[in-house]
Amino acid sequence: MRRWTTALPRSRDAATPAARPWVEALALGVPLLVLTALSLYQLGALSLWRDEVASVVFAKGSLGDLVTIVGRDRDAVGLANMATYYLILHFWLGLGESEAWLRLPSVAFGVASVIPVYFLARRLAGWAAAAVAAAIFVLVPYVIHYNQEVRGYSLSMLVAGGLTWLLLIGVERRERVWPWLAYGVLAALGIYVHFFVALVVAAHGLWVLVARQVPHWTAALAALVPIGLAAVQLPFVILEFGGEQEWVPPLSGPVAAQALVGLAGSAPLLLAVSLLLGFGLVRLSYDRHAWLLAGSVLVPIFGAVAISLVKPMFVGRYLIMVLPMLAVFMAWAVVTMRPRMLAVTSALVLGALLVVAVPTAYRDTHQQDWRAAGEWVAAQAEPGDAMIAQSGRRPLEYYVGVADGAVPRSTRVALALDDPGTDRVWVAVLGDQPPGHEAAVPARLSTAFEVVGRRPFGARLSILLMLRRTAG
Numbered sequence: 001m002r003r004w005t006t007a008l009p010r011s012r013d014a015a016t017p018a019a020r021p022w023v024e025a026l027a028l029g030v031p032l033l034v035l036t037a038l039s040l041y042q043l044g045a046l047s048l049w050r051d052e053v054a055s056v057v058f059a060k061g062s063l064g065d066l067v068t069i070v071g072r073d074r075d076a077v078g079l080a081n082m083a084t085y086y087l088i089l090h091f092w093l094g095l096g097e098s099e100a101w102l103r104l105p106s107v108a109f110g111v112a113s114v115i116p117v118y119f120l121a122r123r124l125a126g127w128a129a130a131a132v133a134a135a136i137f138v139l140v141p142y143v144i145h146y147n148q149e150v151r152g153y154s155l156s157m158l159v160a161g162g163l164t165w166l167l168l169i170g171v172e173r174r175e176r177v178w179p180w181l182a183y184g185v186l187a188a189l190g191i192y193v194h195f196f197v198a199l200v201v202a203a204h205g206l207w208v209l210v211a212r213q214v215p216h217w218t219a220a221l222a223a224l225v226p227i228g229l230a231a232v233q234l235p236f237v238i239l240e241f242g243g244e245q246e247w248v249p250p251l252s253g254p255v256a257a258q259a260l261v262g263l264a265g266s267a268p269l270l271l272a273v274s275l276l277l278g279f280g281l282v283r284l285s286y287d288r289h290a291w292l293l294a295g296s297v298l299v300p301i302f303g304a305v306a307i308s309l310v311k312p313m314f315v316g317r318y319l320i321m322v323l324p325m326l327a328v329f330m331a332w333a334v335v336t337m338r339p340r341m342l343a344v345t346s347a348l349v350l351g352a353l354l355v356v357a358v359p360t361a362y363r364d365t366h367q368q369d370w371r372a373a374g375e376w377v378a379a380q381a382e383p384g385d386a387m388i389a390q391s392g393r394r395p396l397e398y399y400v401g402v403a404d405g406a407v408p409r410s411t412r413v414a415l416a417l418d419d420p421g422t423d424r425v426w427v428a429v430l431g432d433q434p435p436g437h438e439a440a441v442p443a444r445l446s447t448a449f450e451v452v453g454r455r456p457f458g459a460r461l462s463i464l465l466m467l468r469r470t471a472g
Helices: 021-040 050-059 080-095 099-112 114-125 127-139 141-146 153-172 178-191 197-210 217-231 234-241 253-264 267-283 288-308 316-335 340-362 370-380 390-402 413-418 443-448
Strands: 386-388 424-430 449-456 461-468
Touching: 021 099, 021 114, 021 127, 021 141, 050 080, 050 390, 080 099, 080 153, 099 114, 099 141, 099 153, 114 127, 114 153, 114 288, 114 316, 127 141, 127 316, 127 340, 141 153, 141 316, 141 340, 153 178, 153 197, 153 288, 153 316, 178 197, 178 217, 197 288, 197 316, 253 267, 253 316, 267 288, 267 316, 267 340, 288 316, 316 340, 370 390, 370 449, 370 461, 386 390, 386 413, 390 424, 413 443, 443 449
Parallel strands: 386 424
Antiparallel strands: 424 461, 449 461
């Protein structure tokens, strides 16, 4: 049985002389340019969906509210889950507010994630593996899709990849404080980019202990203090907002499969990923660094499963931060295949599957054109109008405001019925009901109001204008 080793490099590619500088520049530069182009394509074509609008609304909060973690004003600045991202977006909003402009930071974070992917793979398996890892990463549909959302998911990939890179630097220089301090600060901020980044940090901590890579006590303290200060608040945040995310379905086989297929990009890609993970764990089992990568992928996934046994939280995009390490591990597994023709064939098949899946990154999964809906309402809204929009209230209010219209006041069915001063009600119908379908209108509302205007805005949104029926 081969014993674990930490010697670098481990693969034949890494043992060969370094590539020419122009080759390495291309190996990194081309993926950066490709992902930039893929991320900018039709960047502002779709209107913001509900969660993106929430990001903008929350980012407009006061700095005092935005830096508060425990006791955070949920209605003003949202949950602390994306506090770091909202704070960054707060300053970005001062420069513009078009859909494309709002999404540019996510593009920048996602494209920048290629850098730790490349240098992680280069450090572990040589420049060829680095080129393959970068190519894999930039073609993953989830990476492209969430580079185009006003949310913190692309930033969580950058943080997770950066943390793993810093950890490798730290274990090579265990008596140096600066890599561990940088790790601790980035981890502390990253936990509040997305709480599941804490699962990546937990995987790293477990690996450090099992692989006996514990640094000098001063370096360990430099990492642990900022992480501890960030993590100590999490139980209070969970207790305060533990009832959120009620929309997440209970964990089941189909739910988990759907999330993992989305994360991989397609069912064939999930199969390819699973095979490469299995092959890599066998082929590279002697190398501790391979287990670092595998743990950084598997611990968050199984951690999400464990959490979901108590509170359903198994959502594909919540696990997006594992993709940088997954790309590196897959590339490392591919370049170690022998004979060489098998490695080339595997890379070509994987590349073909990724290219075929790329168009899914641009799929309109929400099918709700809130921008057009807001413009229509703004053109006809009158002072005193009410609105029944349920979960669509915030995006409709936002886009009516963007169109400089009179924003209808939010109300509920019972209040609209009991208020004789409410003569006009706008109703947002979300879901798969055909626009104008009778079941889409609350029955009690139909007894007192009649539909006088109706327009669909995508397959899953229609807006109704209803007037109070006159007596007799």
